[in-house]
Amino acid sequence: MNQLFSSIEAAPLKEDVDIVIPTIRSLDFLEQWRPFLKHYHLIIVQDGDPSINIRVPEGYDYELYNRNDINRILGPRANCISYKDGGCRCFGFMVSKKKYIYTIDDDCFVAKDPSGKEINVIAQHIKNLETPSTPHYFNTLYDPFRDGTDFVRGYPFSLREGVTTAISHGLWLNIPDYDAPTQLVKPRERNIRYVDAVMTIPKGVLYPMCGMNLAFNRELIGPAMYFGLMGEGQPISRYDDMWAGWAAKVVCDHLGFGVKTGLPYVWHSKASNPFVNLKKEHKGLHWQEEMVPFFQNLRLSKESDTAAKCYMELSKMTKEKLTEVDPYFENLADAMVAWIEAWEELNPPVDGKDVKAK
Numbered sequence: 001m002n003q004l005f006s007s008i009e010a011a012p013l014k015e016d017v018d019i020v021i022p023t024i025r026s027l028d029f030l031e032q033w034r035p036f037l038k039h040y041h042l043i044i045v046q047d048g049d050p051s052i053n054i055r056v057p058e059g060y061d062y063e064l065y066n067r068n069d070i071n072r073i074l075g076p077r078a079n080c081i082s083y084k085d086g087g088c089r090c091f092g093f094m095v096s097k098k099k100y101i102y103t104i105d106d107d108c109f110v111a112k113d114p115s116g117k118e119i120n121v122i123a124q125h126i127k128n129l130e131t132p133s134t135p136h137y138f139n140t141l142y143d144p145f146r147d148g149t150d151f152v153r154g155y156p157f158s159l160r161e162g163v164t165t166a167i168s169h170g171l172w173l174n175i176p177d178y179d180a181p182t183q184l185v186k187p188r189e190r191n192i193r194y195v196d197a198v199m200t201i202p203k204g205v206l207y208p209m210c211g212m213n214l215a216f217n218r219e220l221i222g223p224a225m226y227f228g229l230m231g232e233g234q235p236i237s238r239y240d241d242m243w244a245g246w247a248a249k250v251v252c253d254h255l256g257f258g259v260k261t262g263l264p265y266v267w268h269s270k271a272s273n274p275f276v277n278l279k280k281e282h283k284g285l286h287w288q289e290e291m292v293p294f295f296q297n298l299r300l301s302k303e304s305d306t307a308a309k310c311y312m313e314l315s316k317m318t319k320e321k322l323t324e325v326d327p328y329f330e331n332l333a334d335a336m337v338a339w340i341e342a343w344e345e346l347n348p349p350v351d352g353k354d355v356k357a358k
């Protein structure tokens with residue numbers, strides 16, 4: 001691993017968050033993020049040709065991993081990490097040792113709220129993760145733990161404690177995360193609507209998790225945040241974050257953790273080409289009609305009381321139920337096992353304990 005720690009300003013690093021960035025382009029976008037990210041440790045996962053040198057802007061403290069590093073660190077299990085797909089980012093989740101992960105795409109920039117104030121995405125995500133979720137009963141005034149609001153009339157007091165939040169899903173101004181067909185039909189559509197809300201996604205409900213502005217509690221749900229087997233050599237790409245989102249949501253529901261979506265926003269200046277994206281994601285457009293019901297209908301066993309155990313059970317179910325859709329899912333199921341084995345090798349449970357369901 002060409003681990004170059006470079007931090008000119010010897011600022012105290014924030015100890016509980018790592019920033020994971022997949023990149024196949026450039027990291028110049030980090031110049032604009034400096035006021036918000038300079039005190040955080042970056043884990044950069046360089047995709048594509050490892051012989052290309054990626055420049056990291058001065059003043060950041062970082063680890064940079066390319067494909068050679070991934071192959072060396074994981075050995076044969078490296079095949080579970082996508083190549084030529086943003087899903088390679090999950091390698092950064094695995095090598096981090098921090099409690100929280102924030103992952104961001106290299107074409108996302110600092111957004112402003114309606115007052116013109118720049119949005120501190122990390123502060124908002126950590127607030128989302130450190131306040132409870134309410135998956136069992138919908139609060140119509142949105143996040144009841146936010147200043148200036150509360151549970152509305154008719155909300156049972158027995159449910160007001162909420163549950164621990166595991167995932168915080170942020171949104172995007174400017175270019176929305178549309179699939180290729182939608183983007184081809186609406187090439188000039190821009191998201192200008194800033195919705196000042198954070199909501200819990202109800203238990204039993206799935207959602208399309210986008211990986212470009214996403215934070216999660218690694219200790220609670222890390223093993224379930226596998227971004228799948230996508231990209232070169234695979235029949236599908238650009239469904240990395242979707243696969244992780246569906247799997248992580250059923251695991252959160254099973255273990256009693258919450259998932260929130262809404263604030264904070266980033267400014268997305270999409271760099272990918274919709275025609276290229278269509279080629280990459282077209283199988284996903286078909287298969288999602290099978291994958292979503294698969295996740296909606298599965299039931300994890302009570303013996304699966306940690307994210308890793310849930311994920312191993314999910315792998316079996318994937319092999320049993322989805323291989324009839326396409327043989328690819330057999331390989332994906334095997335890759336899911338390799339992912340957990342690699343995760344556990346790099347992250348042995350502390351004093352024999354793994355985070356168990358509440």
Ligand SMILES: O=c1ccn([C@@H]2O[C@H](COP(=O)(O)OP(=O)(O)O[C@H]3O[C@@H](CO)[C@H](O)[C@H]3O)[C@@H](O)[C@H]2O)c(=O)[nH]1
Pocket residue numbers: 021022023024025046047048083084085086087088104105106107177210211212231237238239240241270271272277
């Ligand atoms: O082969 C690749 C392609 C991309 N990356 C890095 O991954 C992220 C996202 O890439 P990009 O911004 O091009 O993707 P979008 O279409 O804008 O966004 C959607 O696709 C998801 C990625 O699958 C993304 O999270 C969605 O929002 C960038 O950092 C690229 O540099 C890569 O590493 N390898």
Ligand SMILES: [Mn+2]
Pocket residue numbers: 105107108212268269270271272
């Ligand atoms: Mn993008």
